[in-house]
Each structure stands twice: as structure tokens, then as C-alpha cells.
Amino acid sequence: MSQQLRDRLSKVGLGVWFAAFLVFLYGPVLVMLVLSLQSERGGSGFPAVGVPSGYWYNYLTGPNSSAIRSAVGVSLVLALIVGVIGGALALSLIMAYRRMGRRGGTVLLYLVLLALMTPGILLGLGMILWWKLLGLSPSLYPAGLGVHVVWALPFGFLVMLSIFNRYDVAVEEAARDLGASVMQTFTRVTLPIIWGGVFGAALFAFTLSWNEFERTLLVSTTNTLPLEIYGELTSAALQPNLYALGVITTFGTILLVFLMLIAVALIVRRTARTQAAAFQTEEEAITVAEQARVAPALEGA
Amino acid sequence: MPEPELTPTKSATEGRSGVDSVVPGDIALSDAAGAEIYGEEKGAGHLQAPPGASKLVTLLWMLPGALWLLIFLVAPVIVVLVVSFFTGTITGFKEVFTTSNYSAIFSGSSTYLSTLGTVARNSAIVTAVCLVIGYPVAYFLAVKVKKTQYAFGLFLIALAPFFTSTLIRAEAWIPTMSINGAVNSILKDIGIIHHPLGILLFSNFAVIVALVQLLVLFMVTPIFFQLAALDRSAIEAARDLGASGFRVFMNVTLPLTRGGIMIGCVFVFVLSMGDFATYKLVGGGSVGSIGLNIQNLVSLLNYPQAAAQAAILVVAMAIGVVLLLRFAKLQEQV
Numbered sequence: 001m002s003q004q005l006r007d008r009l010s011k012v013g014l015g016v017w018f019a020a021f022l023v024f025l026y027g028p029v030l031v032m033l034v035l036s037l038q039s040e041r042g043g044s045g046f047p048a049v050g051v052p053s054g055y056w057y058n059y060l061t062g063p064n065s066s067a068i069r070s071a072v073g074v075s076l077v078l079a080l081i082v083g084v085i086g087g088a089l090a091l092s093l094i095m096a097y098r099r100m101g102r103r104g105g106t107v108l109l110y111l112v113l114l115a116l117m118t119p120g121i122l123l124g125l126g127m128i129l130w131w132k133l134l135g136l137s138p139s140l141y142p143a144g145l146g147v148h149v150v151w152a153l154p155f156g157f158l159v160m161l162s163i164f165n166r167y168d169v170a171v172e173e174a175a176r177d178l179g180a181s182v183m184q185t186f187t188r189v190t191l192p193i194i195w196g197g198v199f200g201a202a203l204f205a206f207t208l209s210w211n212e213f214e215r216t217l218l219v220s221t222t223n224t225l226p227l228e229i230y231g232e233l234t235s236a237a238l239q240p241n242l243y244a245l246g247v248i249t250t251f252g253t254i255l256l257v258f259l260m261l262i263a264v265a266l267i268v269r270r271t272a273r274t275q276a277a278a279f280q281t282e283e284e285a286i287t288v289a290e291q292a293r294v295a296p297a298l299e300g301a
Numbered sequence: 302m303p304e305p306e307l308t309p310t311k312s313a314t315e316g317r318s319g320v321d322s323v324v325p326g327d328i329a330l331s332d333a334a335g336a337e338i339y340g341e342e343k344g345a346g347h348l349q350a351p352p353g354a355s356k357l358v359t360l361l362w363m364l365p366g367a368l369w370l371l372i373f374l375v376a377p378v379i380v381v382l383v384v385s386f387f388t389g390t391i392t393g394f395k396e397v398f399t400t401s402n403y404s405a406i407f408s409g410s411s412t413y414l415s416t417l418g419t420v421a422r423n424s425a426i427v428t429a430v431c432l433v434i435g436y437p438v439a440y441f442l443a444v445k446v447k448k449t450q451y452a453f454g455l456f457l458i459a460l461a462p463f464f465t466s467t468l469i470r471a472e473a474w475i476p477t478m479s480i481n482g483a484v485n486s487i488l489k490d491i492g493i494i495h496h497p498l499g500i501l502l503f504s505n506f507a508v509i510v511a512l513v514q515l516l517v518l519f520m521v522t523p524i525f526f527q528l529a530a531l532d533r534s535a536i537e538a539a540r541d542l543g544a545s546g547f548r549v550f551m552n553v554t555l556p557l558t559r560g561g562i563m564i565g566c567v568f569v570f571v572l573s574m575g576d577f578a579t580y581k582l583v584g585g586g587s588v589g590s591i592g593l594n595i596q597n598l599v600s601l602l603n604y605p606q607a608a609a610q611a612a613i614l615v616v617a618m619a620i621g622v623v624l625l626l627r628f629a630k631l632q633e634q635v
Binding site for chain 1: 365367369373374379394440442445462477481483485578582599604
């Protein structure tokens with residue numbers, strides 16, 4: 001077998017593997033999609049009855065779903081707050097991280113990894129015990145909000161890290177050399193370049209909070225949407241309305257994530273272009289300055 | 302700034318154009334180049350430190366995030382360890398030191414250790430399966446898909462489910478794997494089975510399948526990024542020297558992606574050890590997990606016992622991670 005043929009075969013084989021992987025990844029939610037489109041008589045399993053029908057989606061707007069709707073409200077408000085705080089903290093932590101030495105930076109990085117790896121149920125348990133020791137009773141605010149931000153922060157931090165990996169500090173040096181204060185440099189130079197990353201971090205935080213379940217379970221006394229879904233899944237008989245809800249949440253999240261990633265990709269590209277342009281003018285300036293310095297020396301000779 | 306005005310900037314220009322010629326269109330500087338050019342302390346190992354980095358400014362940036370993580374992450378984790386040594390009461394705990402929470406776990410009548418064993422074995426299986434499934438996926442995207450835009454586009458399609466709800470991803474297995482679920486009806490329709498398979502849901506098998514699907518992206522992502530950043534010239538050199546595709550993979554590509562594999566394994570292992578939702582919904586109560594134990598104990602207000610179980614879970618996770626790193630001798634690689 002020639003080398004080329006073998007390359008072609010391995011590519012096709014791996015392509016098939018990848019396609020199967022996508023089926024594995026998306027299959028179950030597509031099954032939910034099919035069953036959520038059943039008519040009124042549809043149940044939790046196959047055969048699907050009366051596909052397609054919007055009955056179970058309409059059901060979510062009806063009187064039987066008022067608990068779900070109020071949970072949606074709770075989750076929406078919480079996710080918005082987590083988004084704002086998560087984006088702001090990711091920004092401030094990365095600004096600190098850039099300035100820290102190797103050792104401090106490593107400590108911060110490990111702290112962020114701890115936030116990522118601590119099992120949700122353990123963090124929830126720790127939170128209620130910690131609040132009890134303080135004489136407080138756990139609730140959605142601030143205990144639930146606190147653990148949500150902890151969950152969202154690592155992802156926001158990683159987004160900011162990827163932005164600053166492609167960022168050249170020379171623009172800030174130029175601003176400082178031209179007499180801008182630290183504050184001015186931040187608001188006029190740094191922030192306009194990286195705001196897209198902050199926005200991305202905030203959207204990540206929003207999405208993660210909206211879908212968070214394990215950290216909230218023990219802490220919250222108010223039902224967020226995932227807690228409401230969990231309650232219905234474990235108590236009542238499964239009805240296709242929960243499939244409809246799952247489908248809406250899943251595809252809504254995916255849409256949001258794509259929008260966010262596109263925004264970040266655009267900002268990274270624009271950052272690169274802006275900075276490249278800045279360098280060109282900077283190089284011209286250096287050439288001029290260079291000539292100005294060299295000229296008198298030549299004259300002197 | 303008291304630095305001489307022109308010299309550093311001039312060398313900066315030279316350094317930059319030097320890098321430009323190597324990586325056209327990419328203005329990012331390598332760490333070494335950045336530090337050398339600017340003659341400044343490197344920030345946190347690999348980011349360029351901004352100018353005028355006074356300690357106070359750093360502290361102010363650090364403070365809100367550090368406080369938040371201290372109050373809502375570090376303190377709760379420490380409190381779990383502390384309360385695991387407190388005495389339980391009817392309504393919670395009193396601050397009297399005891400080791401009875403641990404002796405209860407290690408006594409013969411407790412099922413904790415066998416549950417922990419099952420969870421650890423499941424996590425090891427899940428990690429191995431994620432590696433076997435995930436590596437070819439990452440390899441296909443990073444190496445076989447030639448156009449970078451397509452590779453990243455396909456990667457994002459694979460990544461998107463990660464951000465969706467773990468709860469709903471667990472829920473979705475119910476209509477997929479149940480007695481009258483999709484898999485059983487398809488298998489029946491094409492005549493492979495005549496009676497639906499009960500083992501597909503509410504079983505240990507189901508938990509493993511669901512955990513693999515939930516966590517496999519933690520394996521794909523680090524391997525994908527490492528493969529994408531791989532120096533292709535090493536592979537081409539091996540090819541030019543006559544190595545077969547398989548040998549190139551085993552002797553060049555695989556060793557060079559060891560770091561990504563390790564990160565993936567650690568993430569998948571740790572996250573599956575601490576899982577709750579999948580065990581609860583897909584295991585359906587037939588498979589015990591530490592997460593379920595903890596939730597039950599909390600609902601019984603037996604906080605010290607829950608804390609002790611959580612503490613041992615953390616220790617078991619740490620041991621697993623250390624073994625994993627030892628096994629791969631990561632220290633020698635880095």
C-alpha cells in the first residue's frame with residue numbers, strides 16, 4: 001500500500017470515528033428532541049406519538065408549569081448577577097496575574113484549578129457547614145451566588161489568559177511613556193483592547209450559572225431552574241414537558257456559547273490587527289527618532 | 302520611567318521583526334524573547350508584565366477575586382475537614398473533637414469503603430475509555446483536518462455540549478437507554494434483540510457510559526490544543542527518515558502529547574469521583590456514590606459524618622491523581 005493511500009485511509013477512518021463521536025455526544029439530546037415533539041398522548045419513551053407537535057412546548061406556558069416559570073425567573077436573575085461579577089473578577093484576577101512573579105502566579109493558578117476541580121457536592125456541603133459555623137442559614141444569596149461565581153471564575157480566567165497570550169504589552173508601555181497614569185492606561189488603552197474577552201468571560205459565567213446544579217443543591221432554599229427540573233425528575237412521573245425544557249435549555253446554551261466564541265475570536269483578531277498597526281507607526285517613530293539622534297552625531301563628525 | 306529612552310525600544314523592534322519572520326502574521330512574542338527584549342521581570346511565568354507594576358496596584362487587582370475565592374472556596378473546603386472531627390448531635394454538630402466519624406467509616410458495618418471502591422474503579426474505567434475515545438478525536442481534528450478554521454469549527458461543535466446542563470445531559474439518557482428507549486427500539490427494529498435490554502439504564506454500565514459522555518471533552522480539549530501546537534517538523538523529520546506512520550505516532554506524536562493526556566486524565570478522574578447527578582439519575586439508586594451518600598447524610602442532618610466522607614473522598618482523589626502522575630512520570634517529562 002502506498003503512503004498516500006494509507007494517509008487517505010487513516011483520515012477517512014478517523015473522520016468516521018469523529019462522526020460517531022458526535023452522534024454519541026448529541027444523540028441523547030436529539031432523542032429528547034424527538035420525544036418532546038409528541039402530541040398530548042405522548043409518554044416518556046418510544047414509540048413516539050403524533051410527532052411533530054408543539055403541545056409540550058405550549059405546556060410550558062400553561063398553568064401546570066408555573067413552578068418552572070418562576071424557577072426560570074430565579075435562574076435568570078442569578079445568572080445575570082453571576083455573569084457581571086464573574087466577568088469583573090476574571091478581569092481583575094488576570095490583571096493581578098500579569099503583574100505577579102512566578103511563585104505568586106503559580107499559587108493563583110492552583111487556586112483557580114481548585115475552583116475547577118472541587119466536586120460540586122463537596123463545595124455545597126462545605127458552604128452550608130461554614131455558614132452554620134458563622135451562625136448564618138444558607139440560601140441562594142449570598143451563599144449560592146458565591147459558589148456559582150467560584151464555578152464560573154476558572155473559565156473566565158482561562159478566556160482572559162488566552163486573550164493576554166496574544167497581547168503585546170508594548171502598547172501599555174507606550175501609553176505610560178507618553179505620560180498616562182496607571183488608571184488612564186487601563187481605561188483608555190488596555191480595556192478597549194480586551195473588553196471582548198471580559199464580555200466573553202461574563203457570558204461563560206452566565207451560561208455556567210444558568211446550568212449549575214450540584215453546587216446549588218445543598219445550599220439553596222429557593223429553586224433555580226436545574227433544581228426545579230431535578231425535583232420534577234425525581235418525584236413526578238416523567239412527562240415530555242421536561243424533554244421540551246431540556247431541549248430549549250440545551251440549544252439555547254449552545255447558541256449562546258457560539259455567539260460568545262465568535263465574539264472572542266473577532267476580538268482576538270482585531271487586537272492583533274490594532275497592535276500590528278500600532279507597531280508600524282511605532283517603528284516609523286523610532287526611525288525618525290533614530291535619524292534625529294544620529295544626524296547631530298554625524299554633523300559633529 | 303528612568304530607563305534610557307531609545308535603546309530598549311530599538312532592540313524591541315529588532316526582536317519583533319525577528320519573531321515576525323518566523324511566524325508570519327503572528328505578533329505574539331515568545332516568553333524568552335519578551336523578557337530579553339524588555340529586560341523586565343516576567344509576569345507569572347509567561348505573560349508579559351505591564352509597566353509600572355507597583356505592589357499596591359497588584360494587590361488592589363488581586364483583592365476582590367482573592368477574597369471571593371477565600372470565602373466561597375478555600376474556607377468551605379477547610380471547614381469540611383474541620384467539621385469531620387466534630388461530634389454529631391440531633392440537630393447538627395457541636396464543636397467537640399472526636400475521631401468517631403472516621404472510625405464509623407472504617408468499621409465493618411459501613412458500606413462506605415465498598416462504595417468508594419466501586420466509585421474509584423468506575424472512575425478509572427471512565428478515564429481509560431475517555432482516553433481511548435478522545436485521543437483519536439483530538440488527533441483527527443488537530444492533525445488530519447488541514448484547514449485550521451475547519452479544525453477549530455469542528456472542535457467547537459464537539460465542545461459546545463460541555464456548557465449545557467449536566468443535569469439535562471443525565472436526563473437525556475433516560476429516553477435513550479430505558480426499556481422503551483431509543484437504543485432498545487432501534488436494536489429491536491433491526492432484529493438484533495427480541496426483548497429490550499434492562500441493563501442499559503439504572504445500572505453501573507449506564508453510569509459509566511453517561512460519565513464518559515459527560516467528561517470526554519475534558520480529555521479531548523487538552524490533547525487537541527497540545528496536538529495543534531505540536532511542531533510538525535519533528536513528525537516530518539521522522540517521516541523523511543523512513544519511519545512508518547504508526548512508528549511516527551508511537552515514537553514522536555504520542556510522547557510529545559503526554560502532558561495533554563495527563564491533564565485530561567486528571568480532570569476526568571477527579572470529576573467522575575465527585576459526580577452526583579449522573580449517579581443519581583442514570584444509576585437510579587442502584588449504584589451507590591459518595592455524592593449520594595453525602596446528600597443523604599445532609600438530609601439526615603448528620604453533618605460530621607458527611608464531612609468525614611467528603612474528606613476521605615478528597616484524600617482518595619488526591620491519591621488517584623498522584624498515582625496517575627507517578628505512573629506517567631510526568632515530572633521527568635516536564
